[in-house]
Amino acid sequence: MYASTAPADWLPRFIVEAPEELRIAWADQVKRALIELDPAEGPAQWSRWIEAYWLDRNQSVPLPFTPAEASATAGWVLGLAGVRSRAIDLVLGSQASLTQHGGFLHRLKDLDLAAEANDWARLLTHLLKNTSGPQCVGDHLKEIVPILREGTPSPDLAGLINEAMRLGATNAGDW
Numbered sequence: 116m117y118a119s120t121a122p123a124d125w126l127p128r129f130i131v132e133a134p135e136e137l138r139i140a141w142a143d144q145v146k147r148a149l150i151e152l153d154p155a156e157g158p159a160q161w162s163r164w165i166e167a168y169w170l171d172r173n174q175s176v177p178l179p180f181t182p183a184e185a186s187a188t189a190g191w192v193l194g195l196a197g198v199r200s201r202a203i204d205l206v207l208g209s210q211a212s213l214t215q216h217g218g219f220l221h222r223l224k225d226l227d228l229a230a231e232a233n234d235w236a237r238l239l240t241h242l243l244k245n246t247s248g249p250q251c252v253g254d255h256l257k258e259i260v261p262i263l264r265e266g267t268p269s270p271d272l273a274g275l276i277n278e279a280m281r282l283g284a285t286n287a288g289d290w
Contacts, residue, residue, distance in 0.1 A: 121163075121164065122163075122164040122168065123164060123167070126164070126168060127176075127177045129141070130172075130177050130178055131177050131178060135181055135183065135184065138181075138184050139183050139184055139187045142184060142187035142188045142190075142191075143187050143190070145188075145191060146187065146188075146190040146191050146193065146194065148194075149191050149193065149194025149195060150193050150194040150222070151194075152194055154196045154197070155197070157194050157195045157196055157197055157198065158195070158196075158197040158198045161195060161197075161198040161201075161202070165191065165195070165202075166198075166201070166205075169188065169202070169205045170205065172184075172188075172209075173205060173208040173209055180209050180210070180211075182210040182211070182212065182245070183214075185206075185209035185210050185211040185212075186210075186211045186212050186213070186214050186217070186242075186245075187214075187217070188206075188209070188211070189206045189209070189211035189219070189238075189242065190217060190219055190222075192206060192238065193219070193222055193223075193226070199231060199234060200231070200234045203234050203237060203238045206238060206241065206242075207237065207238070207241050210245055211241070211242055211245060212242055212243075212245035212246040212247070213242045213243065213246045213250060213252065215250065215251075219242075220252060220255035220256065220259065221255060223235070223255070223259055224255070224258055224259065228259065228262045228263055228266070229262055229263070229265040229266045229267075230266070231266075232262075232263045232264075232265070232266020232267075232269065232270045233266060233268070233270045235259075235263060235270075236263055236266075236270035236271070236272055236275055237270075239256075239259070239275050240274040240275045240278060243275060243278035243279060243281075243282065244274075244278055246278075246282060250282045250283065252279055252282055252283075252284055253279065253282075253283065253284030253286065253287065256275075256279050256284060256287065256290065257284075257286075257287075257290055260272060260275070260276070260287075260290040261290065263275075276288060276290065
C-alpha cells in the first residue's frame with residue numbers, strides 16, 4: 116500500500132513470475148491492508164493503482180486471473196468504501212467465488228449493508244453462482260439477507276436465495 120515505488124513499476128513482473136499460491140497470498144495481504152486503512156484512503160489507493168491493475172487482470176494483462184486469485188481479490192471490496200460499486204463491477208467480470216475459509220461473509224456482518232444493498236446483492240449473487248460444492252453459507256446469509264432487505268430500494272434477492280439453496284441452505288426461502 117505504502118510503497119514509494121508505483122505498483123505499475125513492479126506489479127506486472129510479480130504477476131508473471133510469481134506462482135499462483137504467492138499471488139493469492141499477496142491478494143489476501145492487500146485485502147487485510149485495505150480493511151485496516153482509514154476509509155478515506157481506499158479511494159486514493161483505487162485511483163493510485165487498484166483500478167488499473169484490476170481492469171488489466173480482467174483483460175488478461177499480464178495474465179488472466181485464476182479463479183482462486185479472482186476470489187481472493189474480490190475481498191478487496193471490503194476495504195474500498197467510496198468506490199465499492201465500481202470495484203464490485205470488476206468482481207462481476209471475473210470468476211470470483213466464495214472460498215471455504217476466506218471469512219468474507221463473516222466480515223460483511225460488520226458493514227452497513229443496507230446503505231449499499233443493491234451492490235452487495237449483486238456481488239453476493241455472483242460469488243455464490245461461481246461457488247461449487249457444499250459450503251457453509253447458510254448461517255451467515257441468514258443474518259445478511261434481512262439486512263439487505265432493509266435497503267432502499269430493496270434489492271431483488273431471488274437469485275441470491277436460489278444460489279444459497281443450490282449450495283445447501285435449504286431454508287433460504289424463509290429468509
